[in-house]
Amino acid sequence: MTDAPDLPPRLALAWGVAERPERAPKRELSIERIVETAIEIADADGLGAVSMAKVAQRLGFTTMSLYRYVTSKDDLLLLMQEAALDVEYPPPHDPADWRAELREWAQFTMATFASHPWFLDIPVTGAPLTPNNLRGADSGLRALRSTPLDDEEKMSVILLVSGYARNAARLQTDLARAVAAADGDATVQGGAWADALRELVDEVRFPYLRPLVEAGTYAGEGDIDDTAWGLERVLDGIAVYVDARAAGAPGAGNRGGSGSTPVDGPGADGAASAPDPRDAVAPVEVAVHLKDPKVKKATLKRRDAERRVREAQKKVRELKKALREAQKAEREAARAAVEKARA
The missing domain is CATH 1.10.10.60 (Homeodomain-like)
Structure with missing residues (x-):
């Protein structure tokens, strides 16, 4: 170094x-x-x-x-x-289960954003290059270790899922802010205007929306958790691609073929049939992970260890620089001695 x-x-x-x-x-x-x-x-x-x-x-x-x-x-x-982003991500499954782990990773990412709503207000100005950003990417890639995807495909999956998590968290944050700005009045989300919409949304201008408004589905609270449902559909699409790659389909990455990371876990996709989204780990349970005292204590210990490593690395750099300077001074002194002897 x-x-x-x-x-x-x-x-x-x-x-x-x-x-x-x-x-x-x-x-x-x-x-x-x-x-x-x-x-x-x-x-x-x-x-x-x-x-x-x-x-x-x-x-x-x-x-x-x-x-x-x-x-x-x-x-x-x-x-x-x-x-x-200086948080501890959920541990890996044993045996590996790419779908469950990627789901938890996405839910944990959303919970992290929710704990600091201002996070998404900071514009994206380039590729993530900071250590904790990269730790998050590393955790997502770990979830895909049991798949046959190559390196580029794994990164594309991470970008797809993280993009969904970011957009879902942004929507939830914006709605929460709208309710807060209205002094807690949840009618800003549209539910209170269902009767008015039935009068305004007619079948001529809105032929496909009209049945939803008439049934109260558009502005009402349904049985589907839109965020969880959407995430499962994203995972469904990834599962189709993973299965195709396991069956020998060519890859989308420039290198194609199999990835450089060994595959582990049962089967190519590490999971059986797609689970019901309602059986998934609830985001609130993932959020608890962020506040657990033992996790916080472990995080502080890790931060302290990383700080001491950085200090040691800095000391090593300083010592190596001093060594180079001493070697340079030695060479110059030897050269001067030879020149003096020749004179």
Whole structure:
């Protein structure tokens, strides 16, 4: 390993390889405290309430003092997302069951978004390159370890399912905000206007929608959990593709053929027939995983271990740099000695 990787400041901060300012003995400001405070503000008042000035005020420091740790608000937003994703994903199944594990991964992702509604308000500006974002992708790929998909196909599956999770979470968040903005009045979701819609939605202009409005299906609460149902249909489509690949169909990836990751678990798809979505792990149960004290304690221990590893790696880099400098000085001294002897 040479010196720290050449990364933009925000990514260097996220990976813990950025140079940190020296702190005065009695001062308690740190990147971690800045990010935690910004998240507290966003959780309480939304992303629009977050500013460098407000975070500094909450911490009792000047705004300029924050810029010694976080160089811009954009960097702060990225670090907030990274902190929100610092969670422990559900463990793998034994034997492997790609469908059940991918379902849990999607539900856990939605629960993570729901725990911080502001998360989805931050625009996507590029591919995920921060460590916790990549840990999430790694967990999703782990769910597909028992399938015959190649690497590109696995990544495409992860993008498909994560896209569904993001869109579903966005819809739920927007509806919740609409209800909150109406002082808890759930009629903003349309249920209270069923009678009016029956009068307005006629069979001439809306021939296919009219029967649903007439039956109360359009604006009413049905028996189907739309989010869970939609996820199962996405998984159905993936299952068809996995079965086809297991039967020898050519792959969609550039490399085709089988993936580089060994297949394990019973059968090619790791699961039997598609389960009823109502038998799936409920999102609320997945959300509990985020708040479990033992999980939180384990997460803190992992963070501390990762911090110590980063510090050790930094020390190794410093020692290797010192070694290179000493070797260079030795060569220069030897060269000077030879030149002096020749003279």
